[in-house]
Amino acid sequence: MRKRMSNLAESVGAVLLLQLVAGTVAAGQATPAQVQTGQRVFAAQCGFCHGRDAMGGETGPDLTRSPLVRDEAAGDRLRAVVRDGRVDKGMPAFRLTDADLTAVVAFIRDQKVKADSPGARRNVSTADLQTGNPEAGRVYFNGAGRCASCHSPTGDLAGIASRLQGLQLLQRMLYPSNGRGAKAAVTLPSGETIRGALAYRDEFTIALTDASGRYRSWPAAQVKFTVENPLDAHAEQLGKYTDDDMHDVLAYLQTLR
Amino acid sequence: MTTCTTFWRTCRRCGSAAFGFALAAGAIAAAQSGADGWTTYHGDYTGQRHSSLTQITPANVHQVALAWAFATGQPAQIKATPILANGVVYITSPDHVWAIDARSGHQIWHYGYPANEGFHIGHRGVAIDKDTVFFTTPDAHLVALNANDGKVKWNVVVADAKKGYWSTNAPLLIRNHLLVGVAGDFDNLPGILTSIDPETGRTQWVFYSTPPPGTAGNPSDGATGGQMWMTGTYDPQQNLVFVGTGNPTPVLNGPARAGDNRWTDSILAINPDTGKLAWGFQATRHDTHDWDAAEVPVLVDGSFNGAPAKVVMQASRNGYFYVLDRTTGRSLLTKPFATANWATGIDQDGRPIPNPAKEPARDGRLVAPDESGGTNYRSPSFDPKSGLLLVSSHDAYGIYFFRPDHGAYGWAGADYGVFGRSALRAIDYRTGEIRWSHELGEGASGAGVLTTESGLAFTGDTAGNVMALRTSDGATLWHSGIGRVGNSPITYQLDGRQYVLVGGGASLFAFALPETR
Numbered sequence: 001m002r003k004r005m006s007n008l009a010e011s012v013g014a015v016l017l018l019q020l021v022a023g024t025v026a027a028g029q030a031t032p033a034q035v036q037t038g039q040r041v042f043a044a045q046c047g048f049c050h051g052r053d054a055m056g057g058e059t060g061p062d063l064t065r066s067p068l069v070r071d072e073a074a075g076d077r078l079r080a081v082v083r084d085g086r087v088d089k090g091m092p093a094f095r096l097t098d099a100d101l102t103a104v105v106a107f108i109r110d111q112k113v114k115a116d117s118p119g120a121r122r123n124v125s126t127a128d129l130q131t132g133n134p135e136a137g138r139v140y141f142n143g144a145g146r147c148a149s150c151h152s153p154t155g156d157l158a159g160i161a162s163r164l165q166g167l168q169l170l171q172r173m174l175y176p177s178n179g180r181g182a183k184a185a186v187t188l189p190s191g192e193t194i195r196g197a198l199a200y201r202d203e204f205t206i207a208l209t210d211a212s213g214r215y216r217s218w219p220a221a222q223v224k225f226t227v228e229n230p231l232d233a234h235a236e237q238l239g240k241y242t243d244d245d246m247h248d249v250l251a252y253l254q255t256l257r
Numbered sequence: 258m259t260t261c262t263t264f265w266r267t268c269r270r271c272g273s274a275a276f277g278f279a280l281a282a283g284a285i286a287a288a289q290s291g292a293d294g295w296t297t298y299h300g301d302y303t304g305q306r307h308s309s310l311t312q313i314t315p316a317n318v319h320q321v322a323l324a325w326a327f328a329t330g331q332p333a334q335i336k337a338t339p340i341l342a343n344g345v346v347y348i349t350s351p352d353h354v355w356a357i358d359a360r361s362g363h364q365i366w367h368y369g370y371p372a373n374e375g376f377h378i379g380h381r382g383v384a385i386d387k388d389t390v391f392f393t394t395p396d397a398h399l400v401a402l403n404a405n406d407g408k409v410k411w412n413v414v415v416a417d418a419k420k421g422y423w424s425t426n427a428p429l430l431i432r433n434h435l436l437v438g439v440a441g442d443f444d445n446l447p448g449i450l451t452s453i454d455p456e457t458g459r460t461q462w463v464f465y466s467t468p469p470p471g472t473a474g475n476p477s478d479g480a481t482g483g484q485m486w487m488t489g490t491y492d493p494q495q496n497l498v499f500v501g502t503g504n505p506t507p508v509l510n511g512p513a514r515a516g517d518n519r520w521t522d523s524i525l526a527i528n529p530d531t532g533k534l535a536w537g538f539q540a541t542r543h544d545t546h547d548w549d550a551a552e553v554p555v556l557v558d559g560s561f562n563g564a565p566a567k568v569v570m571q572a573s574r575n576g577y578f579y580v581l582d583r584t585t586g587r588s589l590l591t592k593p594f595a596t597a598n599w600a601t602g603i604d605q606d607g608r609p610i611p612n613p614a615k616e617p618a619r620d621g622r623l624v625a626p627d628e629s630g631g632t633n634y635r636s637p638s639f640d641p642k643s644g645l646l647l648v649s650s651h652d653a654y655g656i657y658f659f660r661p662d663h664g665a666y667g668w669a670g671a672d673y674g675v676f677g678r679s680a681l682r683a684i685d686y687r688t689g690e691i692r693w694s695h696e697l698g699e700g701a702s703g704a705g706v707l708t709t710e711s712g713l714a715f716t717g718d719t720a721g722n723v724m725a726l727r728t729s730d731g732a733t734l735w736h737s738g739i740g741r742v743g744n745s746p747i748t749y750q751l752d753g754r755q756y757v758l759v760g761g762g763a764s765l766f767a768f769a770l771p772e773t774r
Contacts, residue, residue, distance in 0.1 A: 032374065040332070122663040122671045124621070131620040167673070170621065170656065175676040202698060202720035204736055235676050238654040239596065243614065243622050 030106030038107025041100045054111040055123075062123065063108050064115040126166030129250060136226055138250025140245050145237065147249070150230055153256050161257045170250050175234050175242075182229035184208040186218060198227055260399050288312070290495070291584040292381060295341040295581045295747045297488075298382055298427040303556040304490035304499075305639040308748045311711040312755035313770060318713060318725045319734045324756060324769040325362030329355065335760030336703065337382035338427065341392075341749050344402070346758065347385065348765050349444050350427070351377040351395050356407060360751055362767060366407035370394050372382070376423035376440075379743075380479040381634070384428035384435060387453045387533075393424035399453060413458040415439055415451050422446060427488045428453075431529040434461060436498060440486035443667045445506045445648065448483030448521070452532055462532030466502045478516025480505035483523070487634060488549040492567070492583065497526045497535055499556065499569050499583065503549035509659045510545075510671025517542040519586030522550040524571055524579070536586030540573040542608055545616045546599065546657060547628045547672070548575040555639050555646065561589050563686060570686050571639055572648040574630030575599070577609055578689055594682055595631030596652035599624055617659035617670045627655030627674040629701050636705035636713065636745035639678045645683040646691055647714050647728070651701045653677025677701060683731060695731040705745025707757070714758055717742025723759050723766070739766050 029160045030038075042054060047082075054063040063069055068078045079101055085093035096104065115123075129255055139148040151157050182198035186206060196208035199215055207217035241249075292310060300306055329335065333350040334439045340347045345365060347359040352373070356365040374534060375395025384391040388434045389410060390402040390571040396418035401410040415437050416422035429436040437456045448466035453459065466483035468475045477483070482505040489500030506523035507513055511565030520534075522541035527534055540550035561568060561580070567584035576597030580590040586605025600609035615624050630651065637648040654677065659670035678696035684690070703716030713734070714726045723742050725735040739761030746759040 032372065103768070118666045122658070122668065124658045124671050126659065128619045128660060129621065153579070160476070171673060171675070174623070174654075177676075202718060202722060203724075203733065204722065204738075235678070236677060238623065239598075239625075241623055243620075245621055246623050 030102070030110070034106045035053050035110045036104045037100065038103035038105070038110075041096065041104050045094055045096070046104070054108050055115065064112040065123070069108055075105060078108075082212050124167045129166055129170060129247070132244070132247030132249070132251030134248070134251040134255050135247035136244075137250065140249055141252055144240075144243065145249060146233065150233065157253065157256050159257060161254045169253060170246075173250060173253060174238065174246070175231065182227055182231070184225060188218075189222065189223040198200050198229070201227065276729075283771060286605060292750045295749055296385055297340070297430065298338050298384070299488065299490060299553065299636065300747060302491040302493065304553045304636075305555055305557070305641070306636050306705070306707050306745065307639055307641060308707065308709045310331050310709055310748050310750055310755050311750050312750065313709065313713060314711040315713060315727050315734055317625060317770060320770055321735055321768045322724070322771060323737075324767040326632060326766045326767070327357050327362045329353065329763045329765070333377065333379070334360060334703070334741065334763055335765060336379040336456065336743045337760070338636075339549070339747055339758050339765065340383050340385055341747070342385050344751060345766075346628070346707050347383045347390055349380045349392065350586070350763070351380045354383060354390065354392050354402065354407065356404070357765070358691050359756070368392070368402055368407040370400065373418070375418050378423070378425060380425050382427035385428050386435070389455065391428050391435060393426045393428065393437060395423050396423040396425045399428070399435075399437055399458065401455075401458060411458045413453070414658070415453070416441075418444060418450060420444060423679070424486070426486055427597065429488050429491065429544070430455060431491055431498065434529045435581055436489065436529065438485040438487065438500070440484045440503065442482065442484075442504065442506060442508060445481040445666055447481055448485060448502055450485040450500065450527070450532075452529065464527055466523070466525065466661040467505070476519040477505070477521065478518050479515050480514040480518035480521055481520035482506035482508075485551065486549075487553065488555050490556050490569075491529070492556055495584065496510050496530070497583070498529045499554035500525055500527060501549070501551040501554055501571065504544050504547045504552050507545050507665045507667060507669035508671065509657060509668060510663065510665050511543060511616045511659075513544075513665035513669070518544070522575070524550060524554050524581065525567065526583065538581055538586045538588065539608055540577065540579060540581070540613070541575045543611055543660075545611075546575070548573070548626070550574065550628055551634065553636050553638065555676070556583065557641070557686065559644065559686070568686070570646060571645070572632050572646065572650070572684065574626070574633060575609070576626045578630030578646075578648075578684055579607065579687070580686055594648060594684055594689075594691065595650040596625040597631065606662040610739065617657035619658065619660040621658050623654055623658045623675070624657050625654045626651060627653040627677060628672050629674065629677075630655065633701070636702055638706035638708040639686075640714070642710075642712070643686065643729060644686055645728065646686050647706045647708060648684060649679065649697065649704055649706060649716060650682045650764065651677050651679050653701065666717065681706065681714070681716055681726065681731065683728075693731040695726060695733075703744070704742035707740050707746040707748060709748060715746045715759065717759070721761065723761060737768070740764070
């Protein structure tokens, strides 16, 4: 939903969020325009971590279940958290105007009202996901899943279960959309080869960020290039997992505390 | 009379005798859009979105350049099909209609619907009849506007927004019937299609795809939903409207509505004079993944297994392509066109058999397609010459959850997209084989497809390019980076110049060959 909502999903359901934005305003304090502004600010500033619907993202919790949101009287504390951040937990401070901050609070509250209302999408709890067999997951990880060809339980995945739990861990496992980036190598007509992090690619343009941090792009038809994307293996695996495999690997990852 | 074969609205003016001529000449099979107009959502009644225009060709399309652009200034992406009549383009986004000079992009008028709390998910476009423009609203009203100045003629309620209905629908005009669809997935609501008198706004009939609770003979097994939110197609000879219905509600809770849940996720044939169902075909029985079968039912007079056949075909959101005999609703062909892992086979009636293990569950099930589907509202296009249906397809996985305490109201579960890639696929309708596939990038494209008689196909990728491909093999011949295309392109010819109109982001772009003067 988060990935799709911006353009797709007539997917009627997929865009619950948009209805929310246009919909009810919590406790009658905020205007629909404020909620709408809040949604835009939230999507731009907060959505990457908390999900564009405020219901949890790659690294940030579901704000509709946050005590700060639940407690109306805590409005000032909520504002303070946004202003000052929670640097110890990895949340930076945000410099928002008073109006934008009010709008963001209105948006999160509105999301909470919608999340609690009949008919809304429902949450998934960590307890729901405990059907896998960790030993079978370990075998799959090292065998058919080929996970071990890129990942290590004592390397990049050490302590993963302490950092991510439940649905977030499952989503990250299936397709880590903020995982390691792709690498590109572009060979110019002169023969010079430039390497860097893939920055953009469509049918017509290839771009990378080179070693100096500079963004460079070329018409795809006028250069030769190769792209190495570690996420391709995740995309490919989606067609191979059985549901049991998926639950087993999750169970195994949960042992990596 | 020759225009009668190519331009249904002209035919309408000519009267029924002209229609008879047009049919005799094979208008449904030829299915060409008007040269100087695009007066209904699909361009004509067939839903083929195929234009007879040939000025822009595979040989010269590389010269195509911007003729004009129109920025709506709204945050909402354009999802609507532009409607063109009498040299004026009508384009919409939720709460807004603009009338634009089709030659210059100059705004003639703008209509803003009052602020409302309806669902602002998108808007598909207007319908037009003589000097009236018809516009549906997020709070499920139908507004009639004067085509000359955008002034309101009347405003009627189509469905109760307080119950959870909304409308994005581009109404379909058939004689004196304006067919208006609504949507509403977050509440358990009967699926309704309303026929409204275009002169007065009076309701003529209401068809229920899922009848209100308590209706005798209700075939839905307790399901609600099945909303008809997309514009249908029409066969004048049979006098039948073909319309796709949406998913059942509760959406992800299957146990609450054991059974097939007719007529959700179905292609229905309805008499536009009476609102009576002639036949129905269920694309997904007992859907638990939000796979509306609302996609365009495309009408083709062709051949099947060597015999002439009047068919209706649909590339459906569940990832399967269907061909039916449209006189009976009988299945001729069922075949996947996008990644699908939810069926164990095809039953004798041509319906995929849902795998119970892929129903949403407490611990999550990995399912393809994801909720946004193997395709969606974006229109396909049928090229009569090659017999190819070009479909913007999406190979995608999602995880689906349901546990009993999620309840039996509205969404009643949770699901999350995982990853997907898009491709334009050319399906041979006689075999269901994919003749070619052109990658469109990661994620889902919102772009529909337009084919032209010169052998071109216009569509958009997921990155923000509008492209012209060669219909026969999918080779790219031209592109322009205009921002993500969220609508289905149209084409028309004015003053001897062919334009292709397409939405990029919240702007409308008109492309044409360079002026010769």
